[in-house]
Amino acid sequence: xxxxxxxxxxxxxxxxxxxxxxxxxxxxxxxxxxxxxxxxxxxxxxxxxxxxxxxxxxxxxxxxxxxxxxxxxxxxxxxxxxxxxxxxxxxxxxxxxxxxxxxxxxxxxxxxxxxxxxxxxxxxxxxxxxxxxxxxxxxxxxxxxxxxxxxxxxxxxxxxxxxxxxxxxxxxxxxxxxxxxxxxxxxxxxxxxxxxxxxxxxxxxxxxxxxxxxxxxxxxxxxxxx
Amino acid sequence: xxxxxxxxxxxxxxxxxxxxxxxxxxxxxxxxxxxxxxxxxxxxxxxxxxxxxxxxxxxxxxxxxxxxxxxxxxxxxxxxxxxxxxxxxxxxxxxxxxxxxxxxxxxxxxxxxxxxxxxxxxxxxxxxxxxxxxxxxxxxxxxxxxxxxxxxxxxxxxxxxxxxxxxxxxxxxxxxxxxxxxxxxxxxxxxxxxxxxxxxxxxxxxxxxxxxxxxxxxxxxxxxxxxxxxxxxxxxxxxxxxxxxxxxxxxxxxxxxxxxxxxxxxxxxxxxxxxxxxxxxxxxxxxxxxxxxxxxxxxxxxxxxxxxxxxxxxxxxxxxxxxxxxxxx
Numbered sequence: 001x002x003x004x005x006x007x008x009x010x011x012x013x014x015x016x017x018x019x020x021x022x023x024x025x026x027x028x029x030x031x032x033x034x035x036x037x038x039x040x041x042x043x044x045x046x047x048x049x050x051x052x053x054x055x056x057x058x059x060x061x062x063x064x065x066x067x068x069x070x071x072x073x074x075x076x077x078x079x080x081x082x083x084x085x086x087x088x089x090x091x092x093x094x095x096x097x098x099x100x101x102x103x104x105x106x107x108x109x110x111x112x113x114x115x116x117x118x119x120x121x122x123x124x125x126x127x128x129x130x131x132x133x134x135x136x137x138x139x140x141x142x143x144x145x146x147x148x149x150x151x152x153x154x155x156x157x158x159x160x161x162x163x164x165x166x167x168x169x170x171x172x173x174x175x176x177x178x179x180x181x182x183x184x185x186x187x188x189x190x191x192x193x194x195x196x197x198x199x200x201x202x203x204x205x206x207x208x209x210x211x212x213x214x215x216x217x218x219x220x221x222x223x224x225x226x
Numbered sequence: 227x228x229x230x231x232x233x234x235x236x237x238x239x240x241x242x243x244x245x246x247x248x249x250x251x252x253x254x255x256x257x258x259x260x261x262x263x264x265x266x267x268x269x270x271x272x273x274x275x276x277x278x279x280x281x282x283x284x285x286x287x288x289x290x291x292x293x294x295x296x297x298x299x300x301x302x303x304x305x306x307x308x309x310x311x312x313x314x315x316x317x318x319x320x321x322x323x324x325x326x327x328x329x330x331x332x333x334x335x336x337x338x339x340x341x342x343x344x345x346x347x348x349x350x351x352x353x354x355x356x357x358x359x360x361x362x363x364x365x366x367x368x369x370x371x372x373x374x375x376x377x378x379x380x381x382x383x384x385x386x387x388x389x390x391x392x393x394x395x396x397x398x399x400x401x402x403x404x405x406x407x408x409x410x411x412x413x414x415x416x417x418x419x420x421x422x423x424x425x426x427x428x429x430x431x432x433x434x435x436x437x438x439x440x441x442x443x444x445x446x447x448x449x450x451x452x453x454x455x456x457x458x459x460x461x462x463x464x465x466x467x468x469x470x471x472x473x474x475x476x477x478x479x480x481x482x483x484x485x486x487x488x489x490x491x492x493x494x495x496x497x498x499x500x501x502x503x504x505x506x507x508x509x510x511x512x513x514x515x516x517x518x519x520x521x522x523x524x525x526x527x528x529x530x531x532x533x534x535x536x537x538x539x540x541x542x543x544x545x546x547x548x549x550x551x552x553x554x555x
Contacts, residue, residue: 128318128376131278132332132383133307142334146322222322222363 005191015181019201022177025095025167026205029102030160036107037159040066041114042140048119052126052144053136069108074166077105078173098167098175106163113155117148150221157213161206168202178202228254228277228387228419233286235272246272248443250286256386259413259420261430261451263466264440270423273440274389277421278310279303290387308336311380311418315392317372319364325351325375326360332382343382350378354408370401377408381418388412388420394429406433427466431455431514431521439463452516455523456486457548464550468510468523478527479535480509480552483542485522494547495524502541504534525552 009015044062047055069077078101082092085100121144129143145152171179178198186194233250236243246269254260264270275281276288279295288295290306298306319328329347338346351357354374364372373393380388390409394402410433413420422434430437431451438448439462446460458464464482485494499506506526513522528535542549 122316122318122321124314124316124318125320127280128312128314129331129335131280131307131310131312131389132335132379133304134335135304138335142331143320147320149322220322223365 003191003193005185005189006193006197009181009185009194014185015197015201018176018178018181018198019205021095022164022167022179022202023205025098025102025170025175025177026160026164026209029099029106029163029167030156032099032103033106033110033159033163034156036103037110038114040107040111042118042144044111044115045118045144046136046140052130052139066108066111069105070112072105074105075169075172077101078166078170081105082173093174095176098170098177102163102166102170105166106159109162110155110159113159114152117151117155118144120151121147150217150223153213153217153220157210157217160209160213164202164206164209227256227289227291228252228421229287229289230273230276231287231289233273233276233283233288235269235276235281235283245443247276247283250445252438252445252448254419254421256419257413257417258435259410259422259433261422261424261434261437262440263424263427263430263437264462265425265466268440269443270425270440271391274312274391274421274423277387277389278307278312308332308383309385310387310389311383311385312389312391313373313376313380313393315395317364317369317376317396319372319375319379321364324361324363325356325367328364328375329379329382332379336383346382347378350381351375354378368401369397370405373397373401373405374408377405377412381412381416386417386419388418390420390422392423392425395424395426402429403432409433425466428514431516439466452519452521455514455516455521456484468512468525478507478530480525480527481539481542482550482552483522483524483526484548484550485513485524486519486548494545495526497545498538498541502534502537504538505529506538 040062044059044066045051046053047059049056049059072080081101081104082097084104085097086092088100089096091097125147126139126143129139134142167175167177168179168182171177171181171183174180178201182195182198185191186198230250230252233247235247236245250273262270262273272281276283279288283296290310293306295303295306320331323331326344326347329350330343333343333346348357348360351360354377356371356374356378359367364375367375394405397405406429409420409422412418422429424430434451436449437451437454439446439454439460441460441462446462447454447458454463455467458467468482483494495506495508498504506528509525509527511522511524513520515521528538539549
């Protein structure tokens, strides 16, 4: 049965806003996470001992840094990073503040995803590029990124779904979106149907992201015989 | 001309350093097809990588047309690598690029104008017989076709040298044939000096002019292919030409007969058996054509009869048949 609260949320557009906020937070956080994580992951892969340009000290420092952020549970990291959010966007509440904490949490994760995609590129292809006189930078642009592209896209889909999950958690501390609706209107006021409708909406969003992402990864992959 | 002088290379792993190459000295002349043969682990792949410094030797010199590559700056080295093409056992094409774009890659690196690069790449793909597949992707090709693309790619910058690292080892015999013919044709028509790394003697005798036999990080012997084939000086060369008979009983003596271009068309074994009245057992036999002449090798085991054996050996001597006694190991 649909509760009165649910009707009210729908009529006032709160539910619709929640969907929009969740999508908005997820997309922007993913974008910014990649702005930091993509170069970071490339540097991690390229400077490792078996990379095309080993720089052991840099690799170690970045590796440790990434691990520190990766090992903190998100719910704790989120609270700890609120002052940073306040410094960056002027508030510790709402979507924008949450995007800052989400990016801090997700960028190291993205870096590891990117690193593993880049490491998958056939070492022989890299050697061939070196034999043809390519510089390290040319190998990054013309070999590593294009050859890893399908894997990078698949990784981005996984990252985006993870960030969506994080964004729902951010609802508990006033981050907005479907997470906050589920907590404040559903859990705290004992409206089970609101919790379930939020879950359902999140599932639908995840499905859409996954479908689009998988399709994109397959379409760009030239290794698949057609 | 490529000169390799006193080249040493070892790899450092967790434990003891592993010696890959020890005091290698080679000169590869312009326009020849030079083979480097050896068993797995002999160091041949490391050696070919030392020619374009994909592996940096610990000591020694690699001199290419009078230029010592070890002394070049990073930038000069990258430039020099553009004049040395290389193909591999695993082809190593860019899987996400079309064939045309694959062949364009080295031209992009060299900074060639885009349109000129496309024209050159299309021409090369035409030459290797894939002119109608420009927009195909490597995954749509067979192994032999992939190697043809790799050859076109290696030739894009008009290199004077082409390094082939086990280029036919992943291919079936027929495809190997056609790739080898293509390499020979490239050598003849374009004057590209080709260095062939292989573990198969058949690759060497089919296209090479000279060969270096590598064994346990050393050059065991080096010479014209016909000479190495007719009078191999090292155990490893004999073994690569014709494997030792493993199953023969230890008490029987074995001889390796070498037929040069003249004796190979005479019925030597028939004559030997008829004239000596001796039953010989043929363990291995093989003939091949090198520069138009037929060469053969055969391992026979002699009867367990000292007097009979002496008779056979005397007969071989009298008929001027080259032979080497196989040493049991």
